[in-house]
Amino acid sequence: xxxxxxxxxxxxxxxxxxxxxxxxxxxxxxxxxxxxxxxxxxxxxxxxxxxxxxxxxxxxxxxxxxxxxxxxxxxxxxxxxxxxxxxxxxxxxxxxxxxxxxxxxxxxxxxxxxxxxxxxxxxxxxxxxxxxxxxxxxxxxxxxxxxxxxxxxxxxxxxxxxxxxxxxxxxxxxxxxxxxxxxxxxxxxxxxxxxxxxxxxxxxxxxxxxxxxxxxxxxxxxxxxxxxxxxxxxxxxxxxxxxxxxxxxxxxxxxxxxxxxxxxxxxxxxxxxxxxxxxxx
Amino acid sequence: xxxxxxxxxxxxxxxxxxxxxxxxxxxxxxxxxxxxxxxxxxxxxxxxxxxxxxxxxxxxxxxxxxxxxxxxxxxxxxxxxxxxxxxxxxxxxxxxxxxxxxxxxxxxxxxxxxxxxxxxxxxxxxxxxxxxxxxxxxxxxxxxxxxxxxxxxxxxxxxxxxxxxxxxxxxxxxxxxxxxxxxxxxxxxxxxxxxxxxxxxxxxxxxxxxxxxxxxxxxxxxxxxxxxxxxxxxxxxxxxxxxxxxxxxxxxxxxxxxxxxxxxxxxxxxxxxxxxxxxxxxxxxxxxxxxxxxxxxxxxxxxxxxxx
Numbered sequence: 001x002x003x004x005x006x007x008x009x010x011x012x013x014x015x016x017x018x019x020x021x022x023x024x025x026x027x028x029x030x031x032x033x034x035x036x037x038x039x040x041x042x043x044x045x046x047x048x049x050x051x052x053x054x055x056x057x058x059x060x061x062x063x064x065x066x067x068x069x070x071x072x073x074x075x076x077x078x079x080x081x082x083x084x085x086x087x088x089x090x091x092x093x094x095x096x097x098x099x100x101x102x103x104x105x106x107x108x109x110x111x112x113x114x115x116x117x118x119x120x121x122x123x124x125x126x127x128x129x130x131x132x133x134x135x136x137x138x139x140x141x142x143x144x145x146x147x148x149x150x151x152x153x154x155x156x157x158x159x160x161x162x163x164x165x166x167x168x169x170x171x172x173x174x175x176x177x178x179x180x181x182x183x184x185x186x187x188x189x190x191x192x193x194x195x196x197x198x199x200x201x202x203x204x205x206x207x208x209x210x211x212x213x214x215x216x217x218x219x220x221x222x223x224x225x226x227x228x229x230x231x232x233x234x235x236x237x238x239x240x241x242x243x244x245x246x247x248x249x250x251x252x253x254x255x256x257x258x259x260x261x262x263x264x265x266x267x268x269x270x271x272x273x274x275x276x277x278x279x280x281x
Numbered sequence: 282x283x284x285x286x287x288x289x290x291x292x293x294x295x296x297x298x299x300x301x302x303x304x305x306x307x308x309x310x311x312x313x314x315x316x317x318x319x320x321x322x323x324x325x326x327x328x329x330x331x332x333x334x335x336x337x338x339x340x341x342x343x344x345x346x347x348x349x350x351x352x353x354x355x356x357x358x359x360x361x362x363x364x365x366x367x368x369x370x371x372x373x374x375x376x377x378x379x380x381x382x383x384x385x386x387x388x389x390x391x392x393x394x395x396x397x398x399x400x401x402x403x404x405x406x407x408x409x410x411x412x413x414x415x416x417x418x419x420x421x422x423x424x425x426x427x428x429x430x431x432x433x434x435x436x437x438x439x440x441x442x443x444x445x446x447x448x449x450x451x452x453x454x455x456x457x458x459x460x461x462x463x464x465x466x467x468x469x470x471x472x473x474x475x476x477x478x479x480x481x482x483x484x485x486x487x488x489x490x491x492x493x494x495x496x497x498x499x500x501x502x503x504x505x506x507x508x509x510x511x512x513x514x515x516x517x518x519x520x521x522x523x524x525x526x527x528x529x530x531x532x533x534x535x536x537x538x539x540x541x542x543x544x545x546x547x548x549x550x551x552x553x554x555x556x557x558x559x560x561x562x563x564x565x566x567x568x569x570x571x572x573x574x575x576x577x578x579x580x581x582x583x584x585x586x587x588x589x
Contacts, residue, residue: 008387012399015384019402019459022417023409025428029420043428087312094309103306106314113321115516115574120563123550124328125320147320152313178305207410209523210543214551225412229527232416236530250420253413260408265401 023257030054030251034244054251061248068220069227070255073206075138076223080145081202088148088201089194092155093186097168107156113149126214140215141223145205151197158193159186195270199263206260224256332561349561358539359562363569366541369450370518373457377514378507380458381465385503386495388466389473400470404463411460415524418456419444419531444532449525456524461517465510472506473499508581512574519570522547542566 021044028046029037033054036047058066095107125144126135134140163186171181187194209225216222219230228249235245335345353359384403388396406414422443424430433440443452476499484494500507522543529536538548542562550559 005391008391009395011383011387012391012395015380016399016402019405019463022414022421022459023405025421026417029426037426043426043431087316091310091313094306098306098309100304100306106310110317113317115512115571116321116325116567120328120520120567120570121321121324123546123556123559123563124324124331126550127331127556128324128327143316144320146316149317149321178308182309203408207412209410209412209527210547214547225410228416229412232527233530246426249416253416257409257413260410261405264404264408268401 026250026254026257030254032247034247037247037250051251054247055255057244058248058251058255065219066227066248066252066255069222069224072138072221073223073225073256074259076141076145076208076212077202077206079138079142080205081198083142083146084148084151084201084205085194085198087146088151088197089155089187089190090182091152092157093159093163093182093190095152095156096159097163097165097186110149110152114153122210122214129215135215136217136221138221141208141212141221144211145201145208148201148204151201154197155190155193159190162189162193192270195267199267199270202263203260224252228252228256328560328564331557332564334557336555336557345557349558350565352558353561353565358545359542359565362539362542362545363566366519366521369453369521370515373454373518374511374514376454377458377462377465378510380462381469381510382500382507384462384466385469385473386499388470389499390491390495400467404467406460406462407464407467409460411523412527414460415456415527418452418459419528422452423531444528444535446535449528449532449535453524453528456528457518460524461514465514468510469503469506472503476502511581512577515574515577516570519566519573 025044028044031049031051031054032047033050036050095103121144129135129140134143167185167189168181171185172178176184206223207225208223209229212223212226213229216226219227222230231245231249231252235249332349333345333347334342335348336342384399388400409417421427422429424440424442429440429443441448443449443455480498481494484498489497520543521541525536525540526544526547529540536544538552539545543566546559546562546566549555549562
């Protein structure tokens with residue numbers, strides 16, 4: 001090891017510390033009961049081990065509403081994420097590999113719309129949805145999640161770079177139709193990009209807070225972030241029963257972050273490669 | 282290097298010899314177009330329409346022209362929120378970019394287990410929902426069970442409560458930097474990795490040291506990634522909503538209903554059912570975002586990025 005890297009490594013260690021502290025605290029706090037949590041000392045170290053009790057309380061509290069929220073989150077993230085990916089991959093491929101009248105105009109609109117603040121759309125979307133009676137249904141959350149101009153942009157760049165025209169022509173000469181050419185020839189070549197877009201759109205839907213917060217009013221339809229937000233409000237307004245609810249919020253937060261961390265760790269090689277295409281080519 | 286709007290050259294050369302079934306292109310983008318119209322164009326136009334009307338209990342819905350907009354830009358609450366997000370952007374965006382850039386440059390230089398581990402750890406907050414990231418920091422700041430107060434207590438001093446009226450700016454600054462720097466770091470890192478390393482060899486032969494290579498070669502070569510990040514974080518920060526909304530209940534009243542323009546619009550729409558005025562606020566915010574981004578894109582157009 002060359003000595004000049006020592007400073008760099010110390011800096012990395014400091015950064016790791018900073019980025020891990022909240023997660024470490026969450027992990028430690030999840031194992032404490034209410035007494036340990038409010039004991040007023042040792043917030044960053046273990047004090048008793050009550051993780052199993054906390055988990056049991058979490059999953060049974062209020063007829064297991066947390067499990068319901070978890071299920072809702074999974075449903076919204078998968079339906080929204082997969083749907084968004086399918087739509088964006090098709091569109092990106094269409095923009096990259098076909099010339100048709102109006103293509104550049106439409107694509108310019110898509111790029112311009114990346115600049116439209118999406119939260120500005122939530123209120124009018126709410127009014128439009130309530131006109132067609134979709135408010136407070138799962139569709140009010142899933143359907144708007146299907147839109148991602150940025151994913152289309154990513155897939156266009158990716159398709160243009162990874163699918164050679166010659167290969168498509170060869171497939172056409174062999175008599176394959178356009179759809180078949182796409183599925184059999186182009187799609188396998190685009191796989192790393194597709195997985196990146198899938199991961200990014202699942203994360204976006206899983207994290208979404210503003211949209212479900214406005215669209216849903218029955219708590220049985222809430223995804224995790226909105227549900228935990230609700231608990232936080234209850235816990236801070238209710239001083240008597242508040243203490244035990246804080247425990248549930250903490251262990252619930254831990255359970256909520258585990259799935260995505262696992263997904264990112266296992267799919268590392270895909271998203272790291274895919275993101276490089278998105279940033280620069 | 283820069284991403285361009287023009288068609289890939291392959292399309293141009295192939296156009297003459299390739300049999301293109303024209304409707305097929307439209308069919309591929311059709312599902313997206315439907316979603317685009319239904320959930321972007323239609324709400325946008327509808328918000329524009331709503332914002333031009335007012336709804337009174339006695340008068341019903343009447344055309345108001347630009348009254349809602351003059352009301353919004355004259356509304357001290359809207360202006361206060363707007364001022365807050367602009368001020369916040371000016372501090373948080375450079376901060377995030379510096380953290381992300383330094384981390385990416387170090388990770389590009391150092392190899393080994395520590396570097397691989399750090400890359401994942403720094404990126405980790407991106408996989409954590411914003412609501413939970415904000416909550417975790419809220420807990421850490423908490424005087425009743427957070428470590429900050431306890432550590433300060435060990436030295437017999439009182440730690441500042443980072444969510445108090447005077448400190449919440451810094452409390453949020455830390456939350457946002459923690460949440461997004463890693464994502465930006467990965468984008469810059471990926472751009473750095475795509476640079477041909479023979480450039481560094483040439484620079485070294487010319488006598489450049491690592492620091493000079495980083496500042497003179499690497500940073501300029503990833504400038505289009507930096508512009509992209511800047512635009513993304515600008516769009517995100519001006520729409521600031523989730524973190525203050527979540528920290529509100531534990532911040533003892535520091536987060537007012539007019540804390541940011543988006544929170545204000547949310548309250549107007551869903552607490553006071555003033556959808557017309559809320560739409561005008563959203564539109565005004567959108568207009569400010571668009572203006573700031575357009576100015577920025579213009580100022581940095583030579584550096585490439587999304588719209589070069």
